[in-house]
Amino acid sequence: MDHFKQTVRHDAVRVRQYIISFFKWSLIAVVTGGIGGALGAGFRWAITYVTDIRTANPWLCYLLPAGGVIIAFLYRVTKLSGHADTNLIINSVRSEDKVPITLAPVIFLSTVITHLFGGSAGREGAALQLGGCIGSFIGRVVRLNEKDMPIALMCGMSGLFSALFGTPLTATVFAMEVISVGIIYYSAFLPCIVAALTAFGVTNLFGLSPTKYVLEDIPQLNIVNILTVAVIGIAAAVLSIIFCFTLEKTHQYAVRFFRNEYLRTAVGGTAIALLTLLIGTRYNGIGGEVIAEAITQGKALPYDFILKMVFTVITIGFGYKGGEIIPTFFIGAAMGATIAPLLGLSGSFGAAVGLIALFCAVVNCPIASVILSIELFGSNGLIFFAVALCVSYMLSGYYSLYSGQKIMYSKRRARYINKQAK
Template sequence: MKKFEHYSIIKQLLRWTILVFPIAILTGSAIALFLWLLNQAIHYRFGHQWLLFLLPAAGIVIYFLYRLFGKNSEKGNNLIIDEIREHGEGIPKRMAPLILLTTIITHLFGGSAGREGTAVQIGGSIAAMFGRWFRLNESDTRVMLTAGIAAGFGAVFGTPLTGAIFALEVLAIGSIRYNALFPALMASIIADITVAAWGIHHTAYHIDIIPHQIYFMSDLLPVDLLLIIKVIVAAIAFGLASFIFSGMVHEIKVILGKVIPIKWLIPVAGGMIIIGLTYINGNQDYLSLGVDPQYPGAITIPSAFHAGGADTWSWLWKTIYTTTTLASGFKGGEVTPLFYIGATLGNTLSQLLNAPVSLFAALGFIAVFAGATNTPLACTFMGIELFGGEYALLFAIACFTAYLFSGHSGIYSAQTIIVPKFEGSPEINNLHEASQKRGYLHTKISKYKFRS
């Protein structure tokens, strides 16, 4: 019996390797092109700062591109998550080129957005296209889409293990679908290798060596208790920052929709707000990704890893810029801005708590992301992949604490609650008790946006 079981396992592994390989290669190549174009667009704006004044016009272009050609692509990452959970309208092939183009437009004219949304949608769109070509059934199509998410995410950040776990964990709170583990890991690794083969390099981050007194809990587990307490305090703040970010995107979108009845004027208003905020600040530090410095001394994600590399309220300004950009219809993603928010907030908290700056910037980098996406496992591994395994315990503490304190909110409205984070909410408890009779809990988190 075991012999036949292992034969079946080998057969399935070979099958998925063959199916995933072309998807990962094409996704990795598309991500490489996207990252190159994005870098060109951002640095072109650095040299032509007047492009910011055209941001409202760019918003109109993006609106009509989706209105004329988008079909159901407007749903973005949520469409892919919905399709994995339950087959619906399908993912159109136009999603990949459309999100790539509109993300470049957003960054070229100074919108504050990310790049993970683009990468995930490129991977999902390509995976869906191959799924149709291969005539896969619904179950295999779900696995294929999960692999597409992994390929896109792993390739865009250079974190293949994180990409695989993220694709499995992001679909629902409290549940991971392990049937897609191997395809997701294969796709993420191959896509990441493909990006590297095209000569695209990712930003390197580094935690400085931290001299501190270590108090031993046991002979086998050396842990600095005071440092852990500081990490927990900071992680609570990271979780609340995630909660604020998720809520603001939702609330700003609702407010703009009510105040501005003409839909194409919403991105115009959003663009004008970003221009006004930039004049209030007197610099362009909070535009676009926030990775490369526009001028010496600019506040960026890398600068936040050094003392004095961020202002006290940098994290809040970036939150306002990004939520306004995304809520008004510009494209890109949320994750890189969340990295910025987390790293700058970590920088600020390190001063208040008398803690290592680079370590707390790194903790904020991954923990705010963990809280906003409800993916603490993936973010813990992201910390290990980006910063090394020396502080893996602290990464886990920060990510899981932030995950709890972000509540049942998140940036992906299609994400569902399978197992609640806690039993304290009467509304969650009632849903959980009723669902137990049916054997599952399947509630969209969008119902809990910005609720305490």
């Protein structure tokens, strides 16, 4: 009888702990997602606003070196130079280190400056860093312990990612999957999805709708088309290795030869300004129009993906801020639209497959990539997307946009390796 009472008492304690945790994390996630949604809406508006200004005044691209000096000054004066990027957030989830709150306004302003003056960058780098700052700040306010702080960081990341991309399920899984390849932090599932959905709802209140495309040229499901799509996956894997390798090496050489941050950003900005003078403004900024054209019309110049890669590598490598994922969308979509017609597929469908396959290859997040394909393009053709991204995932090796990412399990066999991404 005493044993039965002890068992009942023990079970009651456990049930109470689960209920408390459920409400605790739901509340934290709603607050985090609400703040993240409002901040994300403001950030999306700011990027759109400065992009419209730059589009109306293309000469602003020639002032990018001056913008780089301002960015370097912001990071120098806030003592964030050299180590405040997305890798800081990823490492903080594993190490339980604190994320400086000053990073939030600095990355916000720096990304806006980069886009105002025509740097080739995205916005998700800022989203992950802003989200990490919000999660860390709220975690400190409510006095979370060191074991709970990583969940708060992932909660913030998913909220901001959802707010900027309008893909709450992708944001949820991406935040849990991107930290350590081969391990998904399931304890963060509830907080991340609540934060992502809350942020998504807040952006909808501001009138910001998610990006979605309707694919009409989906091929028949047969072995020939599956093998053809696998070829696009192979191309994406090769392209991802080239992109990640050149991005990392460009940054290393830029730091080595131009130790002064002001000089480094000025040199990189000058290079982009000269390329813009020679080529035009097609590869400055996010390049959303080119992505949309590739997906909806199947049109892309055969060298689009190469030049966008060059512009992005210089921009990010020399210290400008923003992110690499939207440029990855551009590169993957342009590559897919270019090679798909050569393989007997429509350029539009090839662009969609190339976008997803390259995204998967550079972030090593296959589950998030599958969900992204559904949220962007619907469930039709899902098998083709899955084939392309699983091929690109395996063949891309251990390269990543984020050197802070850990490869916990081998891509070739069920073996624990705990290896730093390249």
